[in-house]
Amino acid sequence: MDAANEVRIDRVVDARGSFCPGPLMELIRAVKESQVGDVLAVLSTESGSARDVPAWAQKAGHEFIGVFEKDGYNEIVVRKAR
Amino acid sequence: MAEEKLSMVVFSGTVDKLYPVAIMASGAVALGQRVDIFLTFWGLMSLRKGAPQQNQQVSKDFEAMGPEMMRIMKEKNVPSWLDTLRTAKEIGDVRVHACAMTMDLFDLKQEDLEDVVDDITGVAQFLTEAQGGTTLFI
Numbered sequence: 001m002d003a004a005n006e007v008r009i010d011r012v013v014d015a016r017g018s019f020c021p022g023p024l025m026e027l028i029r030a031v032k033e034s035q036v037g038d039v040l041a042v043l044s045t046e047s048g049s050a051r052d053v054p055a056w057a058q059k060a061g062h063e064f065i066g067v068f069e070k071d072g073y074n075e076i077v078v079r080k081a082r
Numbered sequence: 083m084a085e086e087k088l089s090m091v092v093f094s095g096t097v098d099k100l101y102p103v104a105i106m107a108s109g110a111v112a113l114g115q116r117v118d119i120f121l122t123f124w125g126l127m128s129l130r131k132g133a134p135q136q137n138q139q140v141s142k143d144f145e146a147m148g149p150e151m152m153r154i155m156k157e158k159n160v161p162s163w164l165d166t167l168r169t170a171k172e173i174g175d176v177r178v179h180a181c182a183m184t185m186d187l188f189d190l191k192q193e194d195l196e197d198v199v200d201d202i203t204g205v206a207q208f209l210t211e212a213q214g215g216t217t218l219f220i
Binding site: 029059060 | 109160172173
């Protein structure tokens with residue numbers, strides 16, 4: 001399954017190679033700079049992101065779209081909701 | 083809902099314990115929590131100017147693994163605990179306090195410390211801030 005088939009991604013944050021909590025922190029920074037409604041994908045090779053991003057999205061009030069397994073990394077997609 | 087907050091009393095000054103401090107702070111700000119870090123004794127000594135760049139010490143119980151741990155972190159480009167803490171400060175509300183008693187004991191002034199330290203705080207002041215939240219001793 002591919003996020004690209006589901007939604008249009010406005011911004012990709014490539015955090016591959018970063019360790020926990022690096023990808024989440026990079027995503028938060030990018031979300032802050034984005035407009036409400038924007039869809040952001042963070043690419044991560046570390047195992048915490050797939051768990052941390054949905055927890056953060058729920059807490060921060062953003063829409064968690066999903067974790068999509070790619071070749072050797074995860075693409076984790078959220079929509080900025082506020 | 084009351085403000086959620088995480089407070090940490092950072093007593094240890096070894097790299098392996100300073101990492102969890104920085105990572106816990108990052109996680110907390112990601113969830114919108116306020117973070118107060120109270121540096122005392124070796125935790126405070128580890129933030130003297132220039133100390134973080136030199137510090138290679140790990141806990142006594144895993145001392146033998148120290149050089150290997152540092153090598154792996156370097157090889158995998160793990161950001162330093164200090165840079166991780168700086169990122170947490172950029173993202174959210176993280177306040178780093180130096181213990182007044184330790185400052186007096188070692189004749190330290192705030193300008194002797196890395197700029198990540200916000201102020202000098204007394205124990206009662208810190209506990210007042212920490213009240214009602216989660217407090218960790220590291």
